[in-house]
Amino acid sequence: MDNKQLRNKLKKKLIKENAFWSYDKSSIVVIPDDVLIEKVLLHLDIEDVQALFYLFPKKEIKKVWQDVVLPRDPLYRNINKLYAFMFFNIEHPDRYIRYYKNKYIKSIV
Numbered sequence: 001m002d003n004k005q006l007r008n009k010l011k012k013k014l015i016k017e018n019a020f021w022s023y024d025k026s027s028i029v030v031i032p033d034d035v036l037i038e039k040v041l042l043h044l045d046i047e048d049v050q051a052l053f054y055l056f057p058k059k060e061i062k063k064v065w066q067d068v069v070l071p072r073d074p075l076y077r078n079i080n081k082l083y084a085f086m087f088f089n090i091e092h093p094d095r096y097i098r099y100y101k102n103k104y105i106k107s108i109v
Contacts, residue, residue: 003055010040010048010055019043037064041083042076049087062088071104073097 001009011031014020019039031039033056040052041064052061065088070080077097084093 006051006055007036010036010044010051013044013048014039017043033060034064034068037061038068041065041069041079046086049083053087058087066100070097070100073101 014036019042037052037056037060040048041061065080065083069076069083073080080097081093084090084096090096
């Protein structure tokens, strides 16, 4: 499966999961990379998250995870711990998540 097909497959799954509930349906033609990564991390299963690593560099996925998903702690605590351990080889996920959450809070204050 090439990148375009994989991207379309993820897009279809996200639409089916209603991940774009707040978007105008007609605007879901081209999904920016960061939005696609965020929505897959939050709404799809592990196999689909693994597919992201075929589409994007690990560094880009990790950046979206740190900037968008981690600050949503504690809502996504368990999934953040799973991603930290499984995909990003972080030894102390709780400490790491707390650090990025605090960093985000300081940036908005």
